[in-house]
Amino acid sequence: MRLADVGKTYANGVLALDGVSLAVASGEFVSLLGPSGCGKSTILRLVAGLSPPSAGTVELGATPGEADALRREISFVFQEPTLMPWATVAANVLMPLRVRRVPRREAEDRVAEALALVGLDGFAKSYPRELSGGMKMRVSIARALVIRPRLLLLDEPFAALDEITRFRLNDDLVRLWRQFGWTVLFVTHSVFESVYLSSRVLVMSPRPGRVVQDIAVPDAARNEAWRMGPEYNALCREVSLALHAAMGDRA
Amino acid sequence: MRRTVVLSVLVPVGVLALTVLAWHLYVTIGDVETFILPAPDLVIRTLWNDWSTLGPALWVTLKLTFSALALAVVGGVALAVLMAQSRWIELALYPYAVILQVTPVVALAPIVVTRIPDTQTALLVLAFVVAFFPILTNTAQGLKSVDHNLRDLFQLHGAGRLQRLWYLEAPSALPYFLTGLRIAGGIALIAAVVAEFAAGSSGAGSGLAFRLFEAQYRLNSPRVFAALLLLAATGVAIFAATSLVSAWALRHWHESAVPRDR
Missing domain, CATH: 3.40.50.300 (P-loop containing nucleotide triphosphate hydrolases)
Known part of the structure; x- marks a missing residue:
């Protein structure tokens, strides 16, 4: 680059x-x-x-x-977590794959994998407002990693x-x-x-x-x-x- | 906690009972003429006795209100989405939406009623014109209020226009749309009543407003108040229903619908 x-x-x-x-x-x-x-x-x-x-x-x-x-x-992580407040953690991380039309089964596996990488397994169904600032940032990073950038x-x-x-x-x-x-x-x-x-x-x-x-x-x-x-x-x-x-x- | 719940029911009900009691005392002790102000029990009895007239009239007005509201939702949202696609479309169409909104429905009614042969269709058009504007403006505002970084993120990941609309703009606009819906629900009823008054429709298919007007001419005051009561109850029911829909749709995430932890 x-x-x-x-x-x-x-x-x-x-x-x-x-x-x-x-x-x-x-x-x-x-x-x-x-x-x-x-x-x-x-x-x-x-x-x-x-x-x-x-x-x-x-x-x-x-x-x-x-x-x-x-x-x-390319993945981008902003200073703010920039999550969609209406979507669960899993749905937020899923977004880049959904936009890319990755098949559902594969996409769900990759979301679980990305959440595990940032130590957020078990929070898939939470909403962003229920998380601390650090955890929101982890979600944001998981969303960046899910496309395997x-x-x-x-x-x-x-x-x-x-x-x-x-x-x-x-x-x-x-x-x-x-x-x-x-x-x-x-x-x-x-x-x-x-x-x-x-x-x-x-x-x-x-x-x-x-x-x-x-x-x-x-x-x-x-x-x-x-x-x-x-x-x-x-x-x-x-x-x-x-x-x-x-x-x-x-x- | 339980105490608060009980009180939150008791307080408004208690105040209502006191108001009705004061009304009753004022009418009986003050010996007020029935055609000026009928006693509350008389109004309720009239509601019961005249139900064969008032019930169908209520049904006509409800049909009109909800048809207008449904059309307003479809039309308002469709136009808002269309205007969000391009600034040129917005510039071209928005003035007409404003003109329709600022023209009083009372002034518009005789023109519309004389141009459209079917009275109910004319009333529907009038109520729609009034109800669709808050839905249009609120939804359009919501579609524009998307977080800029989220917009960038969707662009970075190569989202198409429809994907952006469905996954990003529509959920962002939902709270705004619901605010528009709550306003529109209330004024759809008002518009339906005003349109009925202004159009002066008669005979079969007459709504509550017409019955109210008719009763007023005949100095049938109890029936005027019974009709008024029905209209007010309908308005409250619409407001409660749209508020419930709003709270339910936003229950997971929006500050307005999420209880505050203390």
């Missing part, structure tokens, strides 16, 4: 992105880290094909044919959750990523989260957004020991400094 010199100007004249170039290899977990309003979310929307770039190109896969196939295998786009999915819930969901996300090998583009404004999750952190400048730093994170086991260790702390420091440099005088 490549973005080449991409710019985005909104209808109200706001220049959100200016000359953004980035490439994500298959199977990478890449975080986009930057201050709010720097256009991180806009990048996800461009990649998902939800809005067109004003300048430059967004390419998925190696060939145009592959790009079309890949478009059908190749590319997962996550837009600050844990920003509104408490820290304990966030840690647990971070661990689950890393585990599932290692298990399934998706390509992940993860938007966050948390330095710690980005380092803990990613194989690469891209630091962005304030609006108009640009990628200013590209920091690789070594492939270590993600656990509490690593989180307490020197490597994690050194990386967090490096990313923090890069973020401050990106903010310039405004930090």
